[in-house]
Amino acid sequence: MLNLDDHPHRRYNPLIDEWVVVSPHRTKRPWLGQVDPAPSDTRPAYDPTCYLCPGNARAGGVTNPVYTTTFVFNNDFAALLADEFSDEIVVGYADASPLLRAAPARGICRVVCYSPRHDLALPQLSPVELRAVVDTWTDQYEELGAVPWVRHVLIFENRGAMMGASNPHPHGQIWGTEFLPVQFAREHASQQRYFTAHRRDLLGDYLALELERDERLVCQNAHFVALVPFWAAWPFETIVIARDPVPSLTALDPAGRDGLADILKQLTTCYDALFATAFPYSMGFHQAPTDGQPHPAWRLHAHFLPPLLRSATIRKFMVGFEMLGEPQRDLTPEQAAARLRALL
Numbered sequence: 562m563l564n565l566d567d568h569p570h571r572r573y574n575p576l577i578d579e580w581v582v583v584s585p586h587r588t589k590r591p592w593l594g595q596v597d598p599a600p601s602d603t604r605p606a607y608d609p610t611c612y613l614c615p616g617n618a619r620a621g622g623v624t625n626p627v628y629t630t631t632f633v634f635n636n637d638f639a640a641l642l643a644d645e646f647s648d649e650i651v652v653g654y655a656d657a658s659p660l661l662r663a664a665p666a667r668g669i670c671r672v673v674c675y676s677p678r679h680d681l682a683l684p685q686l687s688p689v690e691l692r693a694v695v696d697t698w699t700d701q702y703e704e705l706g707a708v709p710w711v712r713h714v715l716i717f718e719n720r721g722a723m724m725g726a727s728n729p730h731p732h733g734q735i736w737g738t739e740f741l742p743v744q745f746a747r748e749h750a751s752q753q754r755y756f757t758a759h760r761r762d763l764l765g766d767y768l769a770l771e772l773e774r775d776e777r778l779v780c781q782n783a784h785f786v787a788l789v790p791f792w793a794a795w796p797f798e799t800i801v802i803a804r805d806p807v808p809s810l811t812a813l814d815p816a817g818r819d820g821l822a823d824i825l826k827q828l829t830t831c832y833d834a835l836f837a838t839a840f841p842y843s844m845g846f847h848q849a850p851t852d853g854q855p856h857p858a859w860r861l862h863a864h865f866l867p868p869l870l871r872s873a874t875i876r877k878f879m880v881g882f883e884m885l886g887e888p889q890r891d892l893t894p895e896q897a898a899a900r901l902r903a904l905l
Contacts, residue, residue, distance in 0.1 A: 641668025705737035706851030721841030784820025
C-alpha cells in the first residue's frame with residue numbers, strides 16, 4: 562500500500578493545474594552539494610550608505626524624505642514603464658508567424674520600505690508597525706487598481722540576498738500591470754472553473770479540508786490560516802488564506818487587517834526560528850483582478866516560497882528534473898508543517 566510518508570508519489574496542485582513529485586525517502590541521503598555561507602543579519606538601525614534609509618540619496622539620485630513610517634516610491638529602475646507603446650503594433654512583427662509573437666508590456670513598479678529602521682524586517686516589526694504595512698499595501702492595491710489600464714496588482718517581497726534582494730533594508734515591491742501574469746492567470750482560470758462547477762470558491766473548500774484534517778496547519782487566528790499546502794513544491798512553502806471569502810485586501814475590515822498583520826508576524830517569526838537565521842523567501846499576495854468586476858471565485862491569499870532545505874546554509878535547487886520535467890520535493894508537506902508548528 563502506498564504510504565505518502567515514505568514512498569515516492571505525485572501530488573496535484575489545483576490552483577495552477579500542475580503536479581509535483583514528492584520523494585520523502587531522499588531526506589536520508591547525505592549532502593555533498595553546495596553549502597552557502599551562513600548569512601549575516603547584523604545591521605544598524607540606520608545605515609548612511611543605504612539608498613533606502615530616510616534622508617539618504619537613492620541610486621537614481623533622488624533623496625528620500627526623512628520618513629517615519631512606511632515609504633512608497635516609484636522604482637528608479639523599473640522593469641516596466643507606464644507610457645510604453647500600449648496597444649501598438651510591435652515593429653517587425655505585425656504580420657509575423659504565430660510562433661514569433663511579441664506584445665507591449667505596460668506597468669507601474671513601486672518600492673515599499675516597511676519602516677525607517679534598516680534592521681527591522683517583518684518578523685521584528687511591532688503589531689502597530691505591521692498593521693501600517695498592511696494598510697499601505699491595501700492603499701496601493703486600491704490606487705494602482707484604479708488606473709484605467711491596470712488589470713492586475715502584485716504585492717511581493719524578495720527577502721535576503723539568496724532571493725536576489727538588492728538592498729538589505731527591509732522592503733517589498735508592487736507591480737501594477739496591463740496584463741495578467743502567467744502564474745496569476747493560471748490561478749484565475751482554475752478558480753473560475755471550480756466556481757462555475759460548484760458555486761463555491763476553490764480555496765474556501767480547500768481551507769475547510771485543511772482545518773478538518775489538521776495535518777498541515779502552521780498557525781492561525783480568527784481571520785487567517787497559514788499552512789503548508791498539500792501540493793507544496795518548496796521545502797517550507799506556505800500559503801496564508803483568508804477565512805472569509807474576501808477577494809482582496811480592500812475587502813478586509815479593520816479587524817481583518819489586524820489579523821493579517823498578526824498571522825504574518827507569527828509565520829515569519831517561525832521561519833526565522835527554524836534555522837536561527839533571517840529566513841530568505843519570495844512572498845506575494847494573489848487577489849482579484851483590478852477590472853472593476855465582482856470576482857466571487859477569488860479568495861485573498863499569500864504565497865511564501867523559501868528556498869532553505871536542511872539548514873541556513875543548504876538550500877533546495879530547482880534544477881534538472883524540476884526545470885525540464887516538473888517540481889520535486891524531498892521533505893513531505895506534513896513534516897514541514899510539523900517542524901514549523903513546533904516553533905510557535
